[in-house]
Amino acid sequence: MNWTAIRSIFVFEMFRFFRTIAQSFLAPVISTSLYFVVFGAAIGSRIEEVEGVSYGAFIVPGLIMLTVITQSISNASFGIYFPKFIGTFFELLAAPISFLEIVIGYVGAAATKALIIGIIILITAFFFVDFTIAHPLAMVAFLILTAISFALFGFILGIWAGNFEQLQIVPLLIVTPLVFLGGSFYSISMLPPIWQTISMFNPVVYLISGFRWAFFDTADVPILTSLLAIGLFTGICLAVIWWIFRTGWRIRE
């Protein structure tokens, strides 16, 4: 393992993050604060408790998940697509590093950025609503696993994308709807039975449910099922990356 190279990629990517601090950092914090103000305070006060939790607190795990998922994807996909776009990708190909090391560097940096933002949103949430975390370790573990698995997905997206439009289209058309319909703002049990069944095909449901369990000890689906779902998603992403690595798809002609 060329750890020096991995560290170089990681540090270089983190520098980009801090250089564009307003965009990569303030934007998600402000938009999440708006969610708290609008849904938590304004509308939330008129909504009954959901599963024994005040609505303002109920949406905290979902909002963190929403941000971590979208940030992991966009950071990782942009991180690997940008060198392709401006042509500095050759440097990665000509360096004495393996594709695995490239993945660890970029995915590691993207997941770290998403985690930092997720934690900042968690801290912000404490300013708006009262809540306690039932299983803090499980919460952190879930957060890390989610950040890594969606950063892997973002990495695949960045390798696949041939232009900026393609880079945006998957998060816009697939990921955002899945996340919004994944129970960020409601409990699946509140839906009519047919929609409950349909929701079971949405992988994000399992993530948010598991994450919410870590906060409030209540969940839509059993926690093991949640772990299995995220494990499966990570496994699929790793398999695709392994295949890209084997074939050089969209990397080496």
Added chain:
Amino acid sequence: MQNIVEIRDLKKSYKGGFEALKGVDLDIREGEILALLGPNGAGKTTLISTICGITTSTSGSVTVGGHDIVNDYRAARSMIGLVPQEINLEPFERVINTVRFSRGLFGKRGDDAAIEKVLKQLSLWDKKDSQIRELSGGMKRRVLIAKALSHDPRVLFLDEPTAGVDVELRKDMWDVVAGLKADGVTIILTTHYIEEAEAIADRVGVIAKGELMLVEEKNTLMARMGQKELEVQLTEPISEVPMLLQSDALRLSDDGSALIYTYDTRAERTGITKLLSDVAKEGLVLRDVVTRQSSLEEIFVNLVNNGDNAEDAA
């Protein structure tokens, strides 16, 4: 001199059947400057990209310092620095950070002294904290070279280092290359400027249509360039060279209508005066006198065109 790069029967075909390299064999000697000349699309960049690991070959092998570029890619690539043709740099990055990044990618620990040395060598030290977008085109090219040199490569590939660069900067770049050679770096540069190959190369290779047409010492090529031909056209064809004129340097044209004399322009005596007076003594009447010089450019154009003709015939 030892070979540092050995290329054997290297072939590269793209999807759709285009053959970019048709079996290239080439040995690159340690410490030399090799210029690869060829028109656009000849396969120069493909050759370099394949050696450096950016594209994969269809068949054949390449070793760098004895390390196979596929099976032992870490050792092989560690020895190589690559300066690409296009100026590909992150516009918002600072010069010193992008050079540090390159060094790290090659697994070398951060070393401020080494980075400083490279930046000073390329007169970039006072620009080290500038963002790349603030630099001129020539400076950007220097940053690319600094990145390629950041990990102390033994072999440096320069892909068209002076394409689109003004005359002064080109001379500047040649000085940089000469300095690197003095440090013992083996340099392979591609160019389509013949004068560039003449100015700095030790050996010259000509690539056209994916084939290496020739690799020769530049001095041998230059010697060939120094040869000039004098064609003495006669009003009446003759059947054989008259006694008085017979010499190794003189031959009769196929139709007997001209005497062709080969001489060295750099020699103290060319023998032209004697030849012409001997022609007069033999009573031959001149119709015209023509001189010809085969330049490197001419050799190059001939090679490339012969390739064309062969293809047309096929």
